[in-house]
Amino acid sequence: MMTRYTYTLLIYFAFNPICIAQNSLDLSKLKDFETYLQEEIKNNKAAGIEALIYHKGEIVWHEALGFSSLQDKQPLEKNSIYYIQSMTKPIMSVAIMQLIEKGKLRLDDNASEYYPPLKKLKVIKDIDTGIYGPTIDLKHPITIKQLLTHTAGLSHGLEENIFDQQLFKLMYNDLFDPAEYDILEERVDKLMQVPLIGQPGEKWYYSAAPDILALILQKITGQPINRYLRENIFDPLLMLDTGYNVAKNQQKRIMQVHYNIEDGSMVNSHVQVPPSGNTVYGGTHGLFSSTKDFLKFCKMILNQGTLNNQIILSKNTVEMMTKNHVGELISPSRGFGLGFGVLFDTMKDPSPANNGQIYWGGYFKTHFFIDPKEELIGIIMTQKVPSNDEYIIALTKAVYEALN
Secondary structure, X not given: XXXXXXHHHHHHHHHOOOXXXXXXXXXXXXXXXXXXHHHHHHOOOOOEEEEEEEEOOEEEEEEEEEEEEOOOOEEOOOOOEEEOHHHHHHHHHHHHHHHHHOOOOOOOOEHHHOOHHHHHXXXXXXXXXXXXXXXXXXXOOXXXXXXXXXXXXXXXXXXXXXXXXXXXXXXXXOOOOHHHOOOHHHHHHHHOOOOEOOOOOOOOOOOOHHXXXXXXXXXHHOOOHHHHXXXXXXXXXXXXXXXXXXXXXXXXXXXXXXXXXXXXXXXXXXXXXXXXXXXXXXXXXXOEEEHHHHXXXXXXXXXXXXXXXXXXXXXXXXXXXXXXXXXXXXXXXXXXXXXXXXXXXXXXXXXXXXXXXXXXXXXXXXXXXXXXXXXXXXXXXXXXXXXXXXXXXXXXXXXXXXXX
C-alpha cells in the first residue's frame, strides 16, 4: 500500500523534474516559496505557516507567516507550538529502540509476550466486508519489528475503504482528540476489537501500532510513557516545548486548528485539542512540539544518535532505523524503516532528494524530512484539517531547487 504522501510526491516530481548540483543553498531561490506560502494564506488556504531549513550545521532559513488564530487575529510567531499528530510516531520508535539497545526487548520478539491481547486477533478475509466480515486465523505471531514497520496487519482507519471508515468511527473523533479517552489502554482496547487487514509481515499498511509499542514501553520500564520520554529523550535534547501537555505559560504560543467553511473562508475549528489535562500518552499521536524543538530531534538523528554530547541512540541503531525494512511493499522507490519513511531508490523515483532521505508528517499538516547526504533538514508546520501533503511537497521542491 502506498501512502498518500508517497503517491503525491511521485506524481508531482514526475511532471516537475528538478536538476541540481548539490553543494550549497542559494537562499534567493526560496523567495518564490515564501511568496507561495503568503498566497496560500491570502487565499484562505491556511491561517498561518511556519517553515525552517537547516543545512550543514545551521538554520539557514526560518519564517513564520500569517496567524496562529484567525479568530483573535494573533500573528503566528517563530517557534510557535503545534499539535504534531503522527510526528509522535518517530519519537516513540526511538524510545523502543533504546530498550532494544539495553537488551530489554528484541526486534524479533513475539509482541504478544508484552501485550497479550494480540494473541486473540484474527485476519479479515476481505477488506471490502468491513471490520465485521468473516475472518481467518493468524499464520504467525506479530513481532516488535512488524509493529515498528507497519507490517503487523493493523490499520489506522485513514483510508477510504469501508474497513478503515468503520475503524475510524469506532476509535476517533475528527481531531484524534486525546481527551476522547482517559487512558491509552482504552484506545488500544478499541483497536483490539477489529481484525487485522492482512497476515503479519505480508503487506505494509499505515497503522496505530505505535500505540501498542507505547504500552509495551510502559510495561517494560514500569514508567508512565510521558515520564519515560521526558527523562530519556526530551530533557537530554532540551526539547522544552515537547510533551503531551503544554505548560500554562506556553499555551499562548499554541497555533489553533483551522478549517474552511462552505463559502471558502477559513475559521478556527470549533473543537481544539486541549493543551492540558491530557492523560492519553499515545505512540501514534498525542505530542505537542515546536519547529526548533523538533529540529533538535532531527539533528540527533542526523548526527547518528548524539546531540550536544547527549547520546540518545548508538550510531548502529540509527543506521538500522533509517534503512528500508519493507522491500517494495510501499513502492519501488520508497519504503519504511523503524519509524520513518525512507527514499531508497532515486533511479525509480522522480523526487530530487537523495537515497537515504527519511521523512514523516502529521494529520494537521506538520511535516519533516532529513537528508543525511546533504546534511539537510526541512520542517514545515501549520494546523489545518483536512490533511494533505501540498506544503511538504512545495518545501521539498524549493529546497532542492536552491541547492546548487
